[in-house]
Amino acid sequence: MADPSSYRPKPGQIPDSPGVYKFRDEHRRVIYVGKAKSLRQRLANYFQDLSGLHPRTRTMVTTAASVEWTVVSTEVEALQLEYSWIKEFDPRFNVKYRDDKSYPYLAVTLNEEFPRVQVMRGAKKKGVRYFGPYGHAWAIRETVDLMLRVFPVRTCSAGVFKNAARSGRPCLLGYIGKCSAPCVGRVTPEEHRELADDFCDFMAGRTGAYIRRLEKEMTEAAEEMEYERAARLRDDVGALKRAMEKSAVVLADATDADLIAVAEDELEAAVQIFHVRGGRVRGQRGWVTDKVENVDTSGLVEHALQQLYGEETGDSVPKEVLVPALPEDPDAVSQWLAARRGSQVSLRIPQRGDKKDLMATVQRNAQQALGLHKTKRASDLTTRSRALEEIAEALGLDTAPLRIECFDISHLQGDDVVASMVVFEDGLARKGEYRRFQIKGFEGQDDVRSMHEVISRRFRRYLQEKERTGEWEESPADGPAPTGPVPDGPAATGPVPAGPALTGPVPAGPDAEAAEPREDDGRPKRFAYPPQLLVVDGGQPQVAAAKRALDELGIDDIAVCGLAKRLEEVWLPDDDDPVVLPRSSEGLYLLQRVRDEAHRFAITYQRAKRAKRIRSSPLDAVAGLGDTRKQALIKHFGSVKKLRQATIDEICEVPGIGRRTAESVAVALAAAAPATPAVNTATGEIIEEDDGGSTT
Numbered sequence: 001m002a003d004p005s006s007y008r009p010k011p012g013q014i015p016d017s018p019g020v021y022k023f024r025d026e027h028r029r030v031i032y033v034g035k036a037k038s039l040r041q042r043l044a045n046y047f048q049d050l051s052g053l054h055p056r057t058r059t060m061v062t063t064a065a066s067v068e069w070t071v072v073s074t075e076v077e078a079l080q081l082e083y084s085w086i087k088e089f090d091p092r093f094n095v096k097y098r099d100d101k102s103y104p105y106l107a108v109t110l111n112e113e114f115p116r117v118q119v120m121r122g123a124k125k126k127g128v129r130y131f132g133p134y135g136h137a138w139a140i141r142e143t144v145d146l147m148l149r150v151f152p153v154r155t156c157s158a159g160v161f162k163n164a165a166r167s168g169r170p171c172l173l174g175y176i177g178k179c180s181a182p183c184v185g186r187v188t189p190e191e192h193r194e195l196a197d198d199f200c201d202f203m204a205g206r207t208g209a210y211i212r213r214l215e216k217e218m219t220e221a222a223e224e225m226e227y228e229r230a231a232r233l234r235d236d237v238g239a240l241k242r243a244m245e246k247s248a249v250v251l252a253d254a255t256d257a258d259l260i261a262v263a264e265d266e267l268e269a270a271v272q273i274f275h276v277r278g279g280r281v282r283g284q285r286g287w288v289t290d291k292v293e294n295v296d297t298s299g300l301v302e303h304a305l306q307q308l309y310g311e312e313t314g315d316s317v318p319k320e321v322l323v324p325a326l327p328e329d330p331d332a333v334s335q336w337l338a339a340r341r342g343s344q345v346s347l348r349i350p351q352r353g354d355k356k357d358l359m360a361t362v363q364r365n366a367q368q369a370l371g372l373h374k375t376k377r378a379s380d381l382t383t384r385s386r387a388l389e390e391i392a393e394a395l396g397l398d399t400a401p402l403r404i405e406c407f408d409i410s411h412l413q414g415d416d417v418v419a420s421m422v423v424f425e426d427g428l429a430r431k432g433e434y435r436r437f438q439i440k441g442f443e444g445q446d447d448v449r450s451m452h453e454v455i456s457r458r459f460r461r462y463l464q465e466k467e468r469t470g471e472w473e474e475s476p477a478d479g480p481a482p483t484g485p486v487p488d489g490p491a492a493t494g495p496v497p498a499g500p501a502l503t504g505p506v507p508a509g510p511d512a513e514a515a516e517p518r519e520d521d522g523r524p525k526r527f528a529y530p531p532q533l534l535v536v537d538g539g540q541p542q543v544a545a546a547k548r549a550l551d552e553l554g555i556d557d558i559a560v561c562g563l564a565k566r567l568e569e570v571w572l573p574d575d576d577d578p579v580v581l582p583r584s585s586e587g588l589y590l591l592q593r594v595r596d597e598a599h600r601f602a603i604t605y606q607r608a609k610r611a612k613r614i615r616s617s618p619l620d621a622v623a624g625l626g627d628t629r630k631q632a633l634i635k636h637f638g639s640v641k642k643l644r645q646a647t648i649d650e651i652c653e654v655p656g657i658g659r660r661t662a663e664s665v666a667v668a669l670a671a672a673a674p675a676t677p678a679v680n681t682a683t684g685e686i687i688e689e690d691d692g693g694s695t696t
Contacts, residue, residue, distance in 0.1 A: 030089035054294035075332035115196035257320035263366035270370035302327035317341035384427030390587030401533035408537035410602035420602035455549035
């Protein structure tokens with residue numbers, strides 16, 4: 001525990017101006033980011049008597065080892081910089097709303113030549129118009145099905161669209177009038193885009209004028225005795241009205257607003273947002289967060305606004321934002337929102353009327369969400385805690401293994417040998433820390449040797465990182481730590497889609513942070529935390545290989561076990577008999593989940609590598625030859641075999657192929673030519689090359 005007075009800035013050093021500040025720990029990890037109108041006054045609050053600080057603030061300042069700040073000119077700039085740093089450094093003591101990003105949106109891909117209407121989840125993409133979020137995907141599909149009668153916009157995938165264009169026949173929706181069939185040229189790109197724009201206008205709330213126009217056209221058609229056209233328009237009006245009925249009118253004055261409500265207790269807070277457009281509730285979403293910093297309702301609202309609108313621009317930021325409490329500096333937040341929208345934004349607390357009543361409804365939803373979350377979390381925590389305790393008892397561990405890493409080897413008859421590493425913390429998958437490896441130390445099939453190589457590479461990296469950050473100190477009895485080079489090609493990939501948030505204590509102790517250790521610039525570093533339990537997919541040989549790898553590196557504080565698939569037996573190093581957990585054991589179920597996840601991750605990588613290898617061609621070795629010119633060569637000559645027989649002058653005849661490229665192609669194909677014909681030993685048939693350059 002650090003003494004805040006040891007890093008307190010000297011009097012007069014801190015400027016009396018707006019700015020953003022960062023607290024860092026002894027390893028230079030950013031642990032808290034804040035902003036202030038006056039840096040001098042705000043930072044002085046952190047360096048008072050510890051007994052007068054809130055417990056969470058006291059924990060933060062005693063964990064920190066330094067503080068630094070950046071001066072800005074306005075409070076709006078401070079707000080923007082604070083949001084950017086929180087997003088970049090992910091500080092452990094800042095409020096972080098856990099948004100699972102699984103809310104479905106109705107999206108119109110205006111960035112395509114023929115815009116498509118579809119259901120989308122996840123991060124928003126540039127050039128796509130979004131409506132929602134909705135509670136369920138089926139609600140979007142019902143609405144779209146009603147509206148396609150009036151706005152027959154394309155809904156098919158790119159593959160279906162291309163196949164229809166190639167065959168000259170539209171899909172079923174084109175035949176029944178729910179698609180304008182731009183794939184076969186029934187409408188021009190301009191006409192189809194106009195349909196997409198009308199669809200977006202209607203979804204954005206501009207419904208009254210459009211329905212009145214259809215009703216007028218229906219009346220005119222009836223007067224001119226075009227009864228079939230009048231009937232179609234009547235049905236179109238009915239379909240649009242039914243689509244509008246899917247979202248109830250809540251505000252009679254056609255208001256565009258977002259209503260934000262907060263329910264909180266000492267430890268957690270739930271935020272609910274209702275998106276109202278044209279007086280109707282068009283979407284709803286919610287977040288839950290742990291209150292890791294000393295923050296009141298105003299602070300929670302400010303963090304929610306940053307999370308909600310930090311990446312939004314234009315109409316995605318409404319004209320009016322209704323909140324239960326104003327942020328500490330409402331004028332600066334309003335200016336920030338206005339800058340993102342491009343026009344004035346009203347940020348206020350509803351005082352009376354329909355908006356206050358609707359805010360009460362949003363507040364009830366927030367209370368229910370917090371109650372449901374606490375119920376689920378209590379149940380989940382109880383089950384996971386029991387599973388970890390059962391594992392600790394069965395394996396003779398001193399404490400529950402709060403961080404578990406599992407390794408698996410995957411290959412196809414000795415080819416494309418790869419390995420996976422998955423991480424579970426507090427019984428939950430930590431997908432951002434998954435890693436995958438290529439086995440490069442040897443050729444062929446040897447699961448035991450592969451396991452030894454992977455474990456050695458993973459923990460050699462851990463020791464190097466520990467020495468680099470100064471967290472590991474050499475003692476005379478221990479001797480020097482292994483610092484040799486890491487074998488090339490650990491193939492640790494970047495983060496995969498985020499998994500569930502860590503909800504309990506983390507491996508390094510009750511006060512450790514869930515985020516990975518940081519570089520000097522505050523960014524994550526891989527392989528930095530050790531597990532309490534290392535699990536391998538296999539039996540006694542694989543366990544022995546893993547243990548041997550740890551012993552060679554001088555690591556003796558990590559437990560090792562293996563889970564064999566045949567009888568789900570748990571093997572320990574140097575034990576002749578396995579540990580058998582009851583079939584109903586929560587501990588066995590957790591180990592099975594960890595093992596199965598490692599197997600899934602490994603086999604997915606192995607299949608991807610095999611598919612890439614199968615699709616390879618001798619032309620891949622030609623530097624600067626892209627896919628377009630490769631296809632042009634194959635199309636011109638018909639096959640790689642015929643291309644290999646062509647002269648350089650003949651290759652130069654292909655459009656886009658110069659003489660230097662032609663010479664490179666000829667050299668690459670000559671080098672890749674088989675010395676003797678391949679023969680099928682069963683039939684005696686000579687195996688010829690196909691068009692892609694592989695054998696059949």
